[in-house]
Amino acid sequence: MRETTTPGYGEVVSFTTLHSPPTGFASPLHLALVQLDGGARFFCHGAETRGLRLGARVTIEAVDQVYYFSALSLAERAGLFWRRRSARVGQRLSAVVRSGAKRLVRRSRDGRDPPRSG
Amino acid sequence: MDVYVAGAAMTRVGRLVASLPDLIAEAARGALTAADLDRPDALVVACMNPEEFVGEGNFASHVATHLGLSRVPSLRVETATSSGAAALYAAFVSVAAGVHRTVLVAGGEKMTQLPTPRVSELIGRSIDPYERSYGATMPALAALVTRAWMARTGATLRDLSLVAVKNHANGARNPRAHFQEPVTLEAVMASRLVADPLRLYHCCPISDGAAAVVVRAEPARVRIAGIGQGADYLALRYRDDFGGFQATRAAARAAFRMAGYGPERVEVAELHDAFAPFELMSMEDTGLAPAGKATRMLTHGETALEGRLPVNPSGGLKARGHPLGGTGLAQVVELWWQLTEQAAGRQVPARVGLAHSIGGLATTNWVTILERASHGGDAIRPTGVSQDGTTLGVDRPGGAGGRPARFPLERLK
Numbered sequence: 001m002r003e004t005t006t007p008g009y010g011e012v013v014s015f016t017t018l019h020s021p022p023t024g025f026a027s028p029l030h031l032a033l034v035q036l037d038g039g040a041r042f043f044c045h046g047a048e049t050r051g052l053r054l055g056a057r058v059t060i061e062a063v064d065q066v067y068y069f070s071a072l073s074l075a076e077r078a079g080l081f082w083r084r085r086s087a088r089v090g091q092r093l094s095a096v097v098r099s100g101a102k103r104l105v106r107r108s109r110d111g112r113d114p115p116r117s118g
Numbered sequence: 119m120d121v122y123v124a125g126a127a128m129t130r131v132g133r134l135v136a137s138l139p140d141l142i143a144e145a146a147r148g149a150l151t152a153a154d155l156d157r158p159d160a161l162v163v164a165c166m167n168p169e170e171f172v173g174e175g176n177f178a179s180h181v182a183t184h185l186g187l188s189r190v191p192s193l194r195v196e197t198a199t200s201s202g203a204a205a206l207y208a209a210f211v212s213v214a215a216g217v218h219r220t221v222l223v224a225g226g227e228k229m230t231q232l233p234t235p236r237v238s239e240l241i242g243r244s245i246d247p248y249e250r251s252y253g254a255t256m257p258a259l260a261a262l263v264t265r266a267w268m269a270r271t272g273a274t275l276r277d278l279s280l281v282a283v284k285n286h287a288n289g290a291r292n293p294r295a296h297f298q299e300p301v302t303l304e305a306v307m308a309s310r311l312v313a314d315p316l317r318l319y320h321c322c323p324i325s326d327g328a329a330a331v332v333v334r335a336e337p338a339r340v341r342i343a344g345i346g347q348g349a350d351y352l353a354l355r356y357r358d359d360f361g362g363f364q365a366t367r368a369a370a371r372a373a374f375r376m377a378g379y380g381p382e383r384v385e386v387a388e389l390h391d392a393f394a395p396f397e398l399m400s401m402e403d404t405g406l407a408p409a410g411k412a413t414r415m416l417t418h419g420e421t422a423l424e425g426r427l428p429v430n431p432s433g434g435l436k437a438r439g440h441p442l443g444g445t446g447l448a449q450v451v452e453l454w455w456q457l458t459e460q461a462a463g464r465q466v467p468a469r470v471g472l473a474h475s476i477g478g479l480a481t482t483n484w485v486t487i488l489e490r491a492s493h494g495g496d497a498i499r500p501t502g503v504s505q506d507g508t509t510l511g512v513d514r515p516g517g518a519g520g521r522p523a524r525f526p527l528e529r530l531k
Contacts, residue, residue, distance in 0.1 A: 013266065013360060014262040014263070014265045014266045014360060015262070015265065016258055016261035016262050016265060016313050016314050016315075017311070017313070017314040018253065018254075018255065018257070018258045018261075018312075018313045018314075019310070019311050019312055019313065019314075020238075020255075020257075020312060020313075021253045021255070021258075022235070022238070022239060022242065022253055022255060023235060024253075025253035029253050029258075031252060031253070031254060031258055031262070033262055033354065033355055041355040041356070042355070043248070043249050043252050043254070043354075043355050044252075045252060045253075049314075054265065054266065054269045066252075
């Protein structure tokens with residue numbers, strides 16, 4: 001095994017809000033499983049799961065060896081997106097278009113925006 | 119050597135007054151009577167945590183003595199919530215290897231006497247310690263898996279809730295079930311959140327109960343055609359695939375390989391619906407439903423009692439109840455009743471049944487395939503005596519169990 005460092009950004013693999021946590025834990029308790037860009041998967045607490053979706057970009061940080069996730073703001077997400085030098089301009093633009101199209105399709109299929117939790 | 123189920127029985131499941139050894143004894147005596155057996159060669163006991171739930175240790179010996187079988191060799195098996203199936207496996211291998219001819223397998227749990235947070239804590243001991251340190255409970259991890267599966271298959275909250283409605287409808291026809299009242303879809307969907315998206319009525323209850331089975335080498339009405347175990351990482355975060363259980367797929371592959379056929383032959387199934395979505399996931403993991411098609415089978419009524427492939431005719435863990443160590447055996451008891459046409463009020467036509475049991479959050483899963491042995495020993499056809507004159511070859515024609523076998527000659531005297 002080799003020790004490595006990886007930036008604390010990743011994707012939500014799954015999340016839940018536990019309404020009857022064990023004694024000693026805040027209620028309700030927000031949990032998420034985050035897949036870091038570097039490959040590792042982390043079990044995290046969070047302040048809320050509102051607006052969270054599977055695949056959403058989040059940042060994680062350790063406080064006293066406990067990991068917390070938080071959703072990235074639009075500005076943070078945009079900054080990360082444009083900073084990725086390996087992506088060609090064409091790829092970036094098509095990614096933006098694809099994401100917009102996906103939202104439109106979801107809205108028209110479900111008749112409304114996808115449900116949010118929290 | 120082939121292994122047969124000669125008898126099976128179970129107690130009522132619910133909030134019960136009797137002690138755990140008494141419950142297990144009630145089921146055990148019922149199974150022995152059904153098998154027309156006084157004394158088995160061996161006893162295997164299934165119980166997840168008698169030390170903490172009822173304060174008893176050395177539990178196999180405790181049960182053996184309580185049954186009046188103190189001199190019968192006994193063994194306790196534990197694989198978290200699939201202990202019942204694991205105990206059946208232990209008995210199966212000893213009979214298949216020719217070590218014992220008859221084995222009584224009995225299991226159960228007594229949980230309702232403890233406060234719910236304590237029960238939750240004890241069940242939570244099956245979870246990876248690191249994830250438990252984050253406050254993860256069984257419902258929390260089940261919710262994580264459920265959400266990923268719903269995203270992958272497009273299943274909705276309504277689909278999950280229909281599982282609970284179906285199983286409660288079945289439980290209403292099962293005099294042994296914990297819950298014998300139907301529930302409406304609205305009530306299920308409106309019940310309080312436990313771990314988002316799982317609601318109270320998607321989660322199985324805390325139950326007392328016991329079940330027992332007698333397995334033997336001598337032909338009987340039902341044969342264990344295959345039994346398989348699958349395993350996966352303790353920690354959820356290490357798993358490769360998130361929308362389903364690898365351990366179930368491995369167990370099903372092993373069981374079907376032993377049986378010599380595939381899921382298309384299965385006509386009734388008892389699946390481990392500790393949480394309603396697990397029934398749908400397990401239909402796909404065992405191969406009973408094509409990938410992504412389980413919800414369609416449910417909403418089209420294919421898995422209802424009168425459907426093409428009834429799932430959980432007993433009411434499942436949701437309505438029949440989940441007495442931890444006893445559940446894996448309770449599923450086999452139900453299948454035995456179904457295959458021998460003793461499931462009055464909820465009888466389905468079936469010759470091959472599948473029982474699926476999940477241990478922990480899918481770290482040790484079992485799939486057991488039972489089939490009606492259409493000739494319970496009567497219509498065997500001798501094919502010839504061996505060279506050295508010690509064994510007689512026979513053929514058992516037709517039916518699901520038609521396979522050649524050899525019997526030591528002295529057994530025929």
